[in-house]
Amino acid sequence: MEAMDTTAVARAARLIAAADGLVITAGAGLGVDSGLPDFRGREGFWRAYPALAAARIDFEEAACPATFRRDARLGWGFYGHRLALYRRTRPHAGFQILQRLAAARPEGAFVFTSNVDGQFAQAGFASARICEVHGSIHHLQCLEPCSPRLWPADEVRPEVDEAACRLVSDLPLCPYCGRLARPNILMFADDGWVAARTRGQQERLAAWLRRVSDPVVVELGAGSHVPTVRWFGESLGVPLIRINPTEPEVARASGVAIRAGALAALAAIEAASA
Numbered sequence: 001m002e003a004m005d006t007t008a009v010a011r012a013a014r015l016i017a018a019a020d021g022l023v024i025t026a027g028a029g030l031g032v033d034s035g036l037p038d039f040r041g042r043e044g045f046w047r048a049y050p051a052l053a054a055a056r057i058d059f060e061e062a063a064c065p066a067t068f069r070r071d072a073r074l075g076w077g078f079y080g081h082r083l084a085l086y087r088r089t090r091p092h093a094g095f096q097i098l099q100r101l102a103a104a105r106p107e108g109a110f111v112f113t114s115n116v117d118g119q120f121a122q123a124g125f126a127s128a129r130i131c132e133v134h135g136s137i138h139h140l141q142c143l144e145p146c147s148p149r150l151w152p153a154d155e156v157r158p159e160v161d162e163a164a165c166r167l168v169s170d171l172p173l174c175p176y177c178g179r180l181a182r183p184n185i186l187m188f189a190d191d192g193w194v195a196a197r198t199r200g201q202q203e204r205l206a207a208w209l210r211r212v213s214d215p216v217v218v219e220l221g222a223g224s225h226v227p228t229v230r231w232f233g234e235s236l237g238v239p240l241i242r243i244n245p246t247e248p249e250v251a252r253a254s255g256v257a258i259r260a261g262a263l264a265a266l267a268a269i270e271a272a273s274a
Contacts, residue, residue: 004260004268012218012241012256013272021107021212024098025233027114029221029244033092033263034119036085049078051165060188068143068182076167079183080158083137086117094263095123097270098218107212110205114222114229116185129208131201133228139184141194142174148194149176150184209236216241220262223247241269 016022032038037048046053052062061067068075102109111120111130116137120130139150159169172181186193209215217240222229224247233240240255242248243265248257258265 004264005258006268006272008256008258009265009268010272012258013269015216015239015241015256016101016105016218016269017273019105019214019216019239021105021208021215022098022102022109023209023215023217023233023236023238024102024109024111025113025217025219025222025229026111026120027220027222027226027229029223030094030113030262031089031115031117031119032221033094033261034089036089036117049081049165051163052078063185064188065143065182065190065192068180072171072180073166073168075182076158076171077160077165079137079185080156080167080169081160081162081165082117083153083156083183084158084160086119086137089117089119091119091123092263094220094266095119095125097263097266099124101218101266101270101273107208107215110208112205112229112232114226116183128204131198131205133186133198133202133232135183135185135193135195135198137183137185139197140172140181141184142177143180143182143192144174144177145192145194146174146177146179148196150194150197151175153183214238219243220266 038044045059062078111125113132114134116134118136118138121127138153140153141150156172158167161168174181184194215238217233217236217238219233219240219242221244224230240250242250242255243258243260243262245259245261248259250257
């Protein structure tokens with residue numbers, strides 16, 4: 001990768017220093033420095049899940065409620081593997097850098113992420129300051145759903161045949177109706193996602209944004225394939241720092257583009273802020 005643009009890093013540090021709050025927006029690329037797989041493109045997904053590659057099942061099909069209905073053990077093989085992976089993954093040092101940068105701002109920070117892995121909470125960010133716009137793998141709901149109730153996934157200990165990407169332990173069931181449970185994640189072609197938890201998070205984020213007068217967006221690892229995070233950060237109309245190793249471009253003149261991974265860029269910004 002090309003050398004990091006020190007001018008862009010210095011400008012990002014100045015924008016953060018002038019802000020009264022950080023809007024931390026994050027996509028899947030943030031987790032790469034923690035060792036999580038990069039699903040960019042079909043080939044990236046299939047490298048992580050060779051059994052699905054052999055069956056020619058792409059991410060959109062695996063991450064779909066129809067897969068749970070058609071083949072529950074395949075659906076839970078994919079999500080059970082991810083649940084176990086996220087539980088044993090430790091957030092990289094960039095999360096602590098973000099916390100230190102936020103602690104120096106009068107209004108702190110609020111996280112808006114499409115990631116379902118729970119890494120921000122695990123890193124110590126307050127749950128009241130996190131918006132998981134696509135839900136969380138650490139919460140479950142009924143597949144139907146029979147009701148809007150959610151429950152923690154704490155009791156689910158998935159055993160997965162990774163060669164076949166199939167769950168071999170007991171299928172998680174809804175405690176209210178006894179039918180199949182699924183993660184409380186917004187999937188592709190999903191008409192049954194229970195969004196109440198995320199709506200509450202969005203309301204808290206909106207209230208925080210009304211209180212902050214000079215925020216800056218720090219966007220990390222958010223791609224254009226699923227552009228939810230990019231759209232949100234751009235919609236705020238405030239300075240945006242986009243950190244991305246392959247798609248860092250920012251159209252707005254007030255934006256800063258840093259072509260780098262999250263951890264390297266955050267370390268450089270913190271050093272420039274000293």
